[in-house]
Amino acid sequence: MKKTVVIGFLGNVLDFRSRGAKRWEKWRPSISLCMQDSLNVDRFELLHHREDNRLAHNTASDMQTISEEIDVRLHSVENENPWDFEQVYSTLLDFCMNYDFKPDQEDYLLHITTGTHVAQICWFLLCEANYIPAKLVQTSPDKEHRGPKGQYQIIDLDLSKYDAINSRFKHQHLEGTEFLKSGIATRNGKFNQMIQQIEKVAIRSTAPLLITGPTGAGKSQLAKRIYLLKQKRGLIHGEYVSVNCATLRGDGAMSALFGHTKGAFTGAQTKRQGLLARADQGLLFLDEIGELNPDEQAMLLHALEEKSFYPVGSDTPIHSDFQLIAGTNKDLHKAVAEGTFRDDLLARINLWSYQLPGLQSRREDIEPNLDYELHQMEIQHNHKVSFNKTARQKYLEFGLSSEACWQNNFRDLNASVQRMTTLADGGRINEENVNEEIDRLKNHWQTPHQQQSLVSLEDYFTQATLHDIDLFDQWQLQKVIEVCQQSKTISDAGRKLFNQSRLKKKSVNDAHRLKQYLTRFDLNFDDLIQ
CATH class of the missing domain: 1.10.8 (Helicase, Ruva Protein; domain 3)
Structure with missing residues (x-):
């Protein structure tokens, strides 16, 4: 059997109701916990301020009067101002860090009835952050009998155990997911799962998101819906700023992103704010981020890490705290290998990366x-x-x-x-x-290639062999060879050719199916693409 340990503050008002024998007629919250028939307290860690030292010892003595087996340990804490949040939190955090918790041997109850409201809030935060592996316990007087025993209630902060709360969380997630999809009842399982996760990340994180996918897959629309969802939940207060980096060219790119001072360069007749400054406390969507030049990439990385940057021509940094969503249809890992994209910037924006599938998929x-x-x-x-x-x-x-x-x-x-x-x-x-x-x-x-006539089978078969192949198979072969010639690998060609039947299979091997088909006509994929 695990021991039950209570941790709590001494209530210098509630735990001191009267002197002498009359004190046993009054409800005292710390004492009442030790009087509960259904709660066996083995140890009580009683925190108190130095000026309440006498009351703390009297309370400990009364606890042991109720049960000699209760081990009462007094802890004197020093707070110049018990209403100063920083002081109280630091004091209680020190207590937690120095306390030898043994959750495999002991169950802990954190008594939140006593102490200032600031102390109660600090207890709650420390418990929620798991600095204290405890459940909360609340005591109250028995209004019917008005005796010293009162009653207690244990509150478990594991919200997943509460059906009503868990159901509400699921409803909120579903509502958020539908919002991100613009209310479209999409049926693709993988896409729906991805949007469900994006909804959680959008609500819980301010880290950059990288959204990849082909042109027209919906990257811009998803970024805007993420912003609107965060705004709807009160998680973001600034503007939504969107720019296609492919439209930023030459000297104007740096100015557009980071702004410039008056006279910074020829033609800079007035000061310009820049998109990063506009996005302060908001969300910045940089579509086609792979199109940025190395200088803009370096400045962007600095702005993300330091939350500040220098406008063109300025020695004074501008502060801007924004969330970044980056979009691209490029393979940024390949761009890094080719030296056109910074690896440190990719590492910074690639914490949450999602690839939107095209409509074909x-x-x-x-x-x-x-x-x-x-x-x-x-x-x-x-x-x-x-x-x-x-x-x-x-x-x-x-x-x-x-x-x-x-x-x-x-x-x-x-x-x-x-x-x-x-x-x-x-x-x-x-x-x-x-x-x-x-x-x-x-x-x-x-495409122009598709508008041309199909490939000639005479390049691959003799007239005698073609004579033995049905016209139906000849037309089919022409198209298959054409697709193979337009593909980089046999797997890529197989995905295009079996684009519908592959969706109905639990396990797909497009390359093997295509290889078998070509073998029927003594053809080899590598020979076709040479």
């Missing part, structure tokens, strides 16, 4: 995003916008097929819906609108 999310885009069009045009049933089905079938490459991801989907709603009479998209849009998308996605 989230085809199950095309339908909910289609509904979202339609709703946005309704808001923009202030009237109902919808498909007829056949037109919607045809558009979704095309969108989910291998013909739809969604080259620019959600930008392509947004533009597509805009075109159809603009051309639809009465806000009703019909089959004719869909057919026209499908042709437009197919033409838009064709």
Whole structure:
């Protein structure tokens, strides 16, 4: 059996109710803990101020009168001002750091009824931070019998044990996750899990976030939603400042980011604040961060680490405390290896890194995003916008097929819906609108290479061999060889060719499937790409 140890302050008012025998008729919080039938106190660590030394010894004597087995240990603490938070917290922290806690042998209860409000708050903070491996205990007088025993209640700060609180946390996380997704009921499991984690990080951390992914995958929109979520929770008070670093060129890049003084360079006729200064107490989104030059990278790293920087032409630093979200479609690790991106800056911004998948990898999310885009069009045009049933089905079938490459991801989907709603009479998209849009998308996605004729099989087979291959297989082979020639590896080619069937398999091996197919015709991937 573990021993029960109570830690608490002596109440110089509540623990001193009267003298002589009458004191046993009054409720005294520290004494009452030792009188509980359902609580066996083995040791009481009683903290007291030096001027209350006599009361502390009398209280300890009364505790041992109740039970000779109680080991009462008195601790005199020195606080010039018991209402000074810094003093009290430092004193109690010293007590905790010097105390020999043995949680495997003893259970600890932290008595928070006595002591000043400042002491009670400090106890709570130390307990929550696990400096004290204890549960809180609160005592109160028994209002019915008005006897000395009173009652007590134990409060466990492990919030996961409280169903109602845990349920509320889950509801808040769900609400935050839906907010980050703009209310879109996405169906891709990996994407949903990633957004759930981003929601937790956004609420709990101010460290930089790195969001990678192809153009049009939604990096800018996610960054803005993170800012709005933090603002909604009262976690951020400054502006949302966004800039595409690819638009920052030459001498103007440094000035745009860090500002400049009047006369700092030719043409600097007035002082400029700069984006980092504007983002103070807010959030700075640097899209395409891989486009920054080495000098801007060095200045940015200094601003992140020191929360200050020097505007161009100034010897006086500017303070700015902002959270950074960086976005890029580049491989920054490769950029570091090539010497175009600083490894120390990447290490600084890569604490939380998330890769947004393109629309091709989230085809199950095309339908909910289609509904979202339609709703946005309704808001923009202030009237109902919808498909007829056949037109919607045809558009979704095309969108989910291998013909739809969604080259620019959600930008392509947004533009597509805009075109159809603009051309639809009465806000009703019909089959004719869909057919026209499908042709437009197919033409838009064709590259010059794709517009050329397919590869010649005569480069790989003799006329006699081709004579024995069905025309169906010849057309298929031409396309397979074309995809292989456009791919860096056999795995990359396999992912493109088996883009739908691979989603239905628990374990995928695209390279093996493609190798087997090519072997049927005595072909080798390495020979095809030479």
